[in-house]
Amino acid sequence: MFPAPIHTKGAWTVMSYRVAVIIALGLWLIPLMAIALTSVRSLEDINKGNLWGWPSKFLLIENYSAVFTTTPMATFLLNSILITVPTVIGSIALAAMAGFALAKYKFRGNVLLFAMFIAGNFIPFQILMIPVRDLTISLGMYDTIWGLIAFHVAFQSGFCTLFMRNFIKALPDALIEAARMEGVSEINIFFRIILPLVRPALAALSVLIFTFVWNDYFWALVLAQTDAARPVTAGLQSLKGMWVSSWQLISAGSIVAALLPVSIFFLMQRHFIAGLTLGATKE
């Protein structure tokens, strides 16, 4: 069937395929391997220039505990959680409601409004840097967790609404009409029918937005100045000392920072299977 299995091709094709796979995999994994190895290296190794080779000794416990004892990594991680979780909840809640309205209600300006949500996604966020910084300062939100949350919610809800609107649009209108025929209120239609049916979309979107916001470096740099509001991405940057950079600690911190989004991805993975509406209606 399609695509045709590679082993049905000539020997030369099979060989070059295998080599290409290994090269691609290597290119992709080498940076990750380097970070992982560096996170257990000693400082002497790094000073001697042993950046890619085998570490002379493994300092797993030492380095990882040093990250938490000698740097404000714990605060950064907590800040990241405090910023990311409300952002995910806020932007997805707004997007689900806006998406429902845009997908299922006919009103003047519907398409225009939707087009603006899409268009917003095409604005390069760098050009917003100065205005957003000025705005947060005048609102008294500069260098606060709330400032970052507010900005992320505003910025992510555009894409979330686009995503949710298209997902809800695909639900059959008859489901909503059947409920309306039974006198079910619009709010109950939203909570009892639409939301349960878009659960796979909500799960996928949560993971996506969680990763976006967790990995955000730009706005963390622009909107946070002190360790009190700094999330882990900007925090890692601040670990670079003025004279000495403890690369082994930065690497260990990076691994710690990556653990949460990666594990959330694996936890939520099964929710991605969007088979829930199958069998509901016959198209």
Added chain:
Amino acid sequence: MADVTLARLTKRFGTIDVLHGIDLSIASREFVVFVGPSGCGKSTLLRMIAGLEEISSGDLLIDGTRANDLQPVERGTSMVFQSYALYPHMTVAENMSFGLRMAKTPKADVERRVAEAARILQLEPLLDRRPRQLSGGQRQRVAIGRCIVRDPKVFLFDEPLSNLDTSLRVQMRIEIARLHRELNATMIYVTHDQVEAMTLADKIVVLRAGRIEQVGAPLELYHAPANRFVASFIGSPAMNFLPVTVENLSEAGVSVLLPEGQSVRVPRLPRAGLAQGSALTLGVRPEHLSLTAAEGARLTLQVQAVERLGSQTFLYGTLPDGTWTTVEAPGDTALSVGSRVTAWVDPSHLHLFDAAEQALPTL
């Protein structure tokens, strides 16, 4: 149980009129079928009665009350959708009780009604299943059950059987007819399938392009179609139409000349303005053309296609002037493509249509 009256009901989408003043009265406990080709407005009309589409003008009376501005649930209507529209994340029992639970109906009452509906529809063993675990026919029964629990004044069906395969469709047709007898409710049913219309309806409403073409009992439409559209829409295969000219008019009917020059007298009342030489259209159903020699006029056709259904055979052929004509022949006929066939016409089963496509009334 309620009567439904539509008075000059119209529907406009923007600048497009889709329904042009529909007048219709539906008696209590009647089974009415709206039938017509796609785009004729039959579904829109049903949705207006349901309360899913706004009424542009005119009056809708349900049980004597003007229902134009009532919410669907206040109208006492309940609808079965073509796609069943079952809530996929709920079990059969939850699907049936959802509306009642949302309306805060007492729990015991909900359970009693669901049990009753499940009994009527033989859904008891399926109550804990989800829609995706059900067959098409079972889903359709759940959708009907969701209506029954509401005990509506009027049941509305929007092409409920068109997603089912043929054998299941026959079974569900019989089931719906039984439900109508058992529930004794007013039912309005939309379909494009004339067999469903003929078998289920007390009264058929034929719609075309937003207008009612004819209202009547199934056999009334079959035997006395009001116009050429109804004549061709009801009956399968469709009625044959031949161009004819008036030979003479008398009290015994209208004599017309067939394309081949033979004369046949059709017992129809001539209309004012009709004179010798006027062009008319003669209508004859395939089942009223006989291959056994008889008195009267006959048609000769060159068979171009043969459809053998076992119990009968349909011969599709052309007359000498090229008009396509269908003849019903016995199931075991030896005739095949290329045969020349003579078909005799029974004058009592002929229809005449004037230039405006209206049928001449029977004598």
